[in-house]
Amino acid sequence: MAENRYTSSWSEIVEVTKHTKIEYTFRLAYKGDVKPGQFFEVSLPKYGEAPISVSGIGEDTIDFTIRKVGRVTDAVFENWTGDRLFLRGPYGNGFEVSLFKGKELVIVAGGTGISPVRGVIEHFYRHPDAAAKIKLIAGFKTPDDILFQDDFRRWQERLDVTLTTDDNLGDATYRMGLVTEYIPGLEIKDLAYSAAVVVGPPAMMRFSTKALLERGFSEKDIWVSHERKMCCGIGKCGHCKIDDKYVCLDGPVFNYSVAKDFID
Amino acid sequence: MGYRLTESGINELLQELSKDYVLFAPKRYEGGNTFSGVDCIRYGEITSVDEIETDAKSDYSFKEILLPLSQTLFYFTEDDIKQPQSRQKSALVFLRSCDFHAVKRLDEIYLRNGAPDAYYSRLRERCRFVLIGCPKAFSTCYCVDMGTNIAEGWDAAFEKKNDGFYMSSPQTELAELIQKHSANETDFTPSFVAETPVKVTVPDGLSVAVAKASMWREYDSRCIACGRCNFACPTCTCFSMQDVFYQDNGKVGERRRVQASCMVDGFTDVAGGGSYRQKNGDRMRFKTLHKVCDFKKRFGYHMCVGCGRCDDICPEYISFSHIINRLGDAMKEVNGNG
Numbered sequence: 323m324a325e326n327r328y329t330s331s332w333s334e335i336v337e338v339t340k341h342t343k344i345e346y347t348f349r350l351a352y353k354g355d356v357k358p359g360q361f362f363e364v365s366l367p368k369y370g371e372a373p374i375s376v377s378g379i380g381e382d383t384i385d386f387t388i389r390k391v392g393r394v395t396d397a398v399f400e401n402w403t404g405d406r407l408f409l410r411g412p413y414g415n416g417f418e419v420s421l422f423k424g425k426e427l428v429i430v431a432g433g434t435g436i437s438p439v440r441g442v443i444e445h446f447y448r449h450p451d452a453a454a455k456i457k458l459i460a461g462f463k464t465p466d467d468i469l470f471q472d473d474f475r476r477w478q479e480r481l482d483v484t485l486t487t488d489d490n491l492g493d494a495t496y497r498m499g500l501v502t503e504y505i506p507g508l509e510i511k512d513l514a515y516s517a518a519v520v521v522g523p524p525a526m527m528r529f530s531t532k533a534l535l536e537r538g539f540s541e542k543d544i545w546v547s548h549e550r551k552m553c554c555g556i557g558k559c560g561h562c563k564i565d566d567k568y569v570c571l572d573g574p575v576f577n578y579s580v581a582k583d584f585i586d
Numbered sequence: 587m588g589y590r591l592t593e594s595g596i597n598e599l600l601q602e603l604s605k606d607y608v609l610f611a612p613k614r615y616e617g618g619n620t621f622s623g624v625d626c627i628r629y630g631e632i633t634s635v636d637e638i639e640t641d642a643k644s645d646y647s648f649k650e651i652l653l654p655l656s657q658t659l660f661y662f663t664e665d666d667i668k669q670p671q672s673r674q675k676s677a678l679v680f681l682r683s684c685d686f687h688a689v690k691r692l693d694e695i696y697l698r699n700g701a702p703d704a705y706y707s708r709l710r711e712r713c714r715f716v717l718i719g720c721p722k723a724f725s726t727c728y729c730v731d732m733g734t735n736i737a738e739g740w741d742a743a744f745e746k747k748n749d750g751f752y753m754s755s756p757q758t759e760l761a762e763l764i765q766k767h768s769a770n771e772t773d774f775t776p777s778f779v780a781e782t783p784v785k786v787t788v789p790d791g792l793s794v795a796v797a798k799a800s801m802w803r804e805y806d807s808r809c810i811a812c813g814r815c816n817f818a819c820p821t822c823t824c825f826s827m828q829d830v831f832y833q834d835n836g837k838v839g840e841r842r843r844v845q846a847s848c849m850v851d852g853f854t855d856v857a858g859g860g861s862y863r864q865k866n867g868d869r870m871r872f873k874t875l876h877k878v879c880d881f882k883k884r885f886g887y888h889m890c891v892g893c894g895r896c897d898d899i900c901p902e903y904i905s906f907s908h909i910i911n912r913l914g915d916a917m918k919e920v921n922g923n924g
Contacts, residue, residue: 557700560824586862
């Protein structure tokens with residue numbers, strides 16, 4: 323008899339960090355293997371499930387950064403004081419950080435795209451010798467939309483961080499401009515020993531990968547992560563299929579040499 | 587080797603089989619169609635042979651026996667979840683060759699693509715198949731070109747002929763049961779369709795590049811995205827999750843999965859209002875390529891079995907076999923030598 327993979331188990335909410343009015347990070351108790359870039363099906367019975375990527379990995383905890391944009395996430399925001407959420411997972415391949423070992427790694431993240439790569443950034447923040455250099459370019463709509471403000475302050479001490487906003491709302495302490503504007507001028511010591519990760523909304527990913535290719539990155543050194551609303555996480559429901567790939571099984575992290583041919 | 591059975595003989599056989607099996611076969615539901623005065627042929631439980639519709643193609647396939655339209659995964663209370671019981675009896679399903687090939691496609695997704703699905707496998711393990719001999723293709727069939735006209739590996743075969751009902755089984759236990767109720771032993775191999783009125787050719791070198799062809803724009807307006815093709819298709823396997831809770835007690839409810847359609851609005855919705863393939867023609871292209879291109883790229887054979895039910899059921903008279911036959915020119919167009 324095959325194991326039932328659709329049943330979830332309760333997980334205790336350890337801590338909630340409020341970034342913006344509609345974006346909170348929920349830290350949940352979790353024991354088990356998990357990689358940055360993987361996702362879980364997070365649910366509240368009665369309201370349904372939603373696939374949410376892991377935005378942080380701690381000892382016996384995992385973080386989910388959730389934006390209040392739908393039926394399930396609305397319910398999560400309204401009911402989280404209930405102190406627990408339903409979980410099943412992890413699903414997907416996640417980022418293989420060992421691939422970036424010894425390389426100059428450029429991470430380009432747009433908006434909530436910071437969530438799946440936060441674990442990658444943390445890994446190299448904690449193991450500064452593992453990568454030759456980290457360059458993080460993160461963009462948000464406005465200063466009010468910036469997630470993980472405290473982390474950015476901390477990361478800036480050790481990593482090369484470019485934090486930019488589409489519109490700084492007149493606050494000159496924040497840079498203004500799209501993430502793509504910071505790609506052509508990237509100083510890379512040796513393109514043969516570099517890699518790039520791009521995560522964000524579809525248009526941002528399209529233009530960022532284009533800019534990276536123009537900057538001299540080869541397709542095989544660029545990694546992207548795709549977002550779809552998977553209902554199952556195990557290759558059955560069909561919602562995440564792109565050509566012959568299932569985002570839940572073969573992704574969400576894809577090498578650009580594969581992902582460049584994706585047509586939805 | 588096979589057996590000929592009289593009507594009363596086969597009914598006795600079916601009665602005996604029904605002790606161990608729920609018997610499913612295509613049945614005619616008079617006036618049961620969406621349109622007034624039109625019958626619907628779909629799968630249902632049978633107890634006698636006259637209930638099996640052998641002269642016409644069923645509008646819907648057997649797949650709901652393995653993939654119910656709506657399936658409760660578990661019931662929940664505030665603290666607990668409980669799984670529902672599965673069907674206790676085994677199922678014996680009468681189906682034609684095309685549908686028997688469709689079982690392999692369902693198995694591919696539900697048992698082999700990623701981890702096996704517990705709800706599917708517990709129904710599938712208790713499912714046996716009786717092939718319905720198919721002497722002549724219907725007007726929209728194209729099984730021969732999809733390579734699904736001949737089937738092997740079934741548990742028993744059945745065919746209605748002028749002088750009675752013919753059956754055989756490669757399995758001793760079933761063969762003995764058939765023999766017990768038969769009139770005489772005789773040579774019997776089920777009929778297979780050798781030629782279909784509709785011919786299709788899936789072009790060599792077909793790829794997702796065909797998405798840029800102009801033909802899909804025609805379906806932006808012709809297709810109304812109703813999804814009937816998906817629900818009639820024996821190989822469409824997609825579903826969506828749904829939580830419901832009971833009006834009398836809001837703390838208790840259930841999580842279900844319901845069959846979903848890649849043609850219908852909402853299928854690709856992601857958080858925050860995004861969605862992919864907003865044009866109906868792009869959905870048509872996505873479905874078409876899954877059936878005759880990318881499924882094969884992943885699993886080595888085409889998903890489409892050529893049953894033609896999608897053609898039969900489309901309210902806009904869109905022909906899927908015609909779409910397949912347009913792909914060659916569409917590829918030439920995108921390759922720039924059209």
